[in-house]
Amino acid sequence: MTDAQQNNHDESIAALLRLAADDDLTPEQQARLDAYLAENPEDLARIDFDRQLRGACARAMSDVSTPEGLADRVRAAIAEDAQAEALSNLQPQTTNTAFWSRARDWRTAAAAIILLALVLGGAWNLTRAPAPPAWAELAGLMVSEHSRTYSASPVSGSMELVEVERACDLWLGCEPSLDTLLKNAKVELADAHNCVIGGRHTTAHLQIRLEGRPEGNVVSLFIMTIAAVPGLSERKTYKVDCPDADAILVWRAGELVYFLVSDAPGGCDALRAAIQLPQPQDSL
């Protein structure tokens, strides 16, 4: 037998052995393998050894008792998750829309709504002030959205500021000055998408990570228009206490309102310091 023939033969036998391990041999292949093993007792012994080892591993590793009541606990966990999913369908809906593919119609609709508000209300200063937002509820919805999107998939990407600013302009009808906000901070803009808070407030949701921090330390920055959250003064940082998260920090810049949300202790404050936002002076 030439070397090439020998190699082909060896590969063929090896392939037969692998198929044998999976019980996938045709009768012809089985006959060929049997003939080979009859002349190669060493390989026959090896197969027998593997068979014995497999049986021994099976005995050794199957000696495990499932804990009492585990099935019931699993069923309860499944039911709880299904309930949470049903509730979350009533919560803010997130659309992971690519920034450059957002429909132009939205911008037109936003402009029409603002124009209508101006016509009916006689400019931003409406004669009848809108009801102030229920801050606890708003905070809760944002924390929920932060947790939901953060746990859905680990944030590990990085995005360009200019793209996110363009997208925010489409969503909100106004471009936030993210460059000014974040330029001196050592942060990474990990992800951005739009969502609807409270069933009516279109919001930009940015996920920001401090550079050099562990992958898990992501802070959410929600941006809404001032129409959604009137009554805030500029040049002032507000705080909203939230039982399920680190305190939310809020501030207004022009026509936009910003919310920093984190569920890690000190998460908001770390980013606040990084972007040189003053300490909160008032609570909501």
Added chain:
Amino acid sequence: MDRQAFEKLALEHLDAVYRMALHLTRRADEAEDLVQEVYVKALRPKSVESFESKGGGMRAWLFAITHNVFYSKLRREKKAPQAVADFFDAESAETPPDEAPPAWDRASLDWEQVDERIKDAVESLSPEYREVLLMWGVEGLKYREIATIMEVPIGTVMSRLHRARKLVSDAITQSTEGINEDLGAGRGPAETTGR
């Protein structure tokens, strides 16, 4: 299939899933948490749709979810983005699958005596080797089924399995050589234990 029937079918494999979870985590409390997380994920509508569209066995599908959930959690806990395949020892991919096991006298090995030693040997293996050994040895899965569950090529499964078998057989060989020496010298198990 309605949700209740699907849940019932999935729970029929609870013992197997728990066994895999325990061999991966090596702690009963963590195994239980892992099992709960696996079933919660498995019973979500999108998962059910995915299973029904792909077809295949329920047990293998649950094992695949267990594998992914375990290693995803491990990756998050290590706090460094890492592909699942990167966890694994590069050496495991280099072992030729057809390498013969050590040339010692297999005929003298009493397989009934080595169960405890195999348990100890398996305990000392890293998770990826325990996992592949479990699926091959206990669950009786085929190479290609294991490859699908672990999302690696069949060659990688064979390499890892070969390596795992070698580590276990080396461990029981070293143990049984000691016993064989004792038996050869006329000393029975009781005297060996007392040494």
